[in-house]
Amino acid sequence: MSLYTVESLRLAYPARRLFAGHAVQQVLRDLSFTIAAGETVGLVGASGSGKSSLLRCLLALEPRAQGCIRFQGRRLRAGSVRALGWYRRAVQYVPQDPVASLEPRMSVAQIVMEPLRRLTGETAPLARATEALESVGLDHRYLARRPHELSGGQAQRVAIARAIVLRPQVLLADEPVSGLDMTIRAQVAALLRGLCAEQGMGLVMVSHDLSVVATLCRRVMVMEAGALVEDRPLAALLAAPHHPQTRRLLNAAPPMIAAASSQGFSNETAEQSPDRGAGTCPSRAARAGGGPAHPYCASATAALGAEPPVG
Numbered sequence: 001m002s003l004y005t006v007e008s009l010r011l012a013y014p015a016r017r018l019f020a021g022h023a024v025q026q027v028l029r030d031l032s033f034t035i036a037a038g039e040t041v042g043l044v045g046a047s048g049s050g051k052s053s054l055l056r057c058l059l060a061l062e063p064r065a066q067g068c069i070r071f072q073g074r075r076l077r078a079g080s081v082r083a084l085g086w087y088r089r090a091v092q093y094v095p096q097d098p099v100a101s102l103e104p105r106m107s108v109a110q111i112v113m114e115p116l117r118r119l120t121g122e123t124a125p126l127a128r129a130t131e132a133l134e135s136v137g138l139d140h141r142y143l144a145r146r147p148h149e150l151s152g153g154q155a156q157r158v159a160i161a162r163a164i165v166l167r168p169q170v171l172l173a174d175e176p177v178s179g180l181d182m183t184i185r186a187q188v189a190a191l192l193r194g195l196c197a198e199q200g201m202g203l204v205m206v207s208h209d210l211s212v213v214a215t216l217c218r219r220v221m222v223m224e225a226g227a228l229v230e231d232r233p234l235a236a237l238l239a240a241p242h243h244p245q246t247r248r249l250l251n252a253a254p255p256m257i258a259a260a261s262s263q264g265f266s267n268e269t270a271e272q273s274p275d276r277g278a279g280t281c282p283s284r285a286a287r288a289g290g291g292p293a294h295p296y297c298a299s300a301t302a303a304l305g306a307e308p309p310v311g
């Protein structure tokens, strides 16, 4: 059974134009797709294309959404924390701005223990919180710190620890590495990749940057003006982008696509992809001929090998 089944999802906001009357702005247009357990999916598209709105719908935070979203066959509707407790235990969220999302008066330990206290009857929350923090490379010295005593990368890792402490089936993340410098970005990306690979956790990640998605996700959904214009395995999409919007995003993508290629994501999925007849993966073709890793970004293949350990 699919984890998520989304059928004819639509979302409209009241238009905010002067003299708009009762006009509405259609933000999501009739989206239908499924997501399987353990899938890693990147949502990409230009600014304003509806990525965060779709994520809010998947988080059951959008009461105006129409259509149907099911999680493990159970219908999701925006509602109270109590009514959605079952869902919040299975699906956790990493917001775009980690610093703003951390309660300033709480210590790191309290922040990470909070979902355990709220959503489970956990009897030893401190031990679980410590374990989650260690898995993101933050040792006991960080337990007593407050958010203002953390760097941006450390705050992001606390936000991830808070999300994974419940061992969710899926992590929904909004630009989880944007705003981080390149070194920390690589660390956080490596951390998320490890959690997906080792714990079988699914990931649905919003980004305006296809290159970041390429390091973390095996499937890419491309949005334009509220519509889903391309939805394919990463490798097939890199090899033969179908939609002009995908081509625009690829052309703008910096070096991390090369990193993803050299990691094998694109090759694996190309071989498993039903689209593989559509074209040869340019990365594989280039390497077979001894050439650069990927025509989009040949210069940065070393990025992966150079990743510092998380900590």
Ligand SMILES: Nc1ncnc2c1ncn2[C@@H]1O[C@H](COP(=O)(O)OP(=O)(O)OP(=O)(O)O)[C@@H](O)[C@H]1O
Binding pocket: 013, 014, 025, 027, 045, 046, 047, 048, 049, 050, 051, 052, 053, 054, 208
């Ligand atoms: N609460 C809201 N009320 C009215 N309009 C909204 C609201 N939230 C988002 N919008 C509009 O919906 C559209 C889609 O916004 P959304 O934030 O989903 O896009 P996005 O693809 O995530 O953009 P970005 O990459 O810039 O974060 C935009 O035109 C935005 O102005």
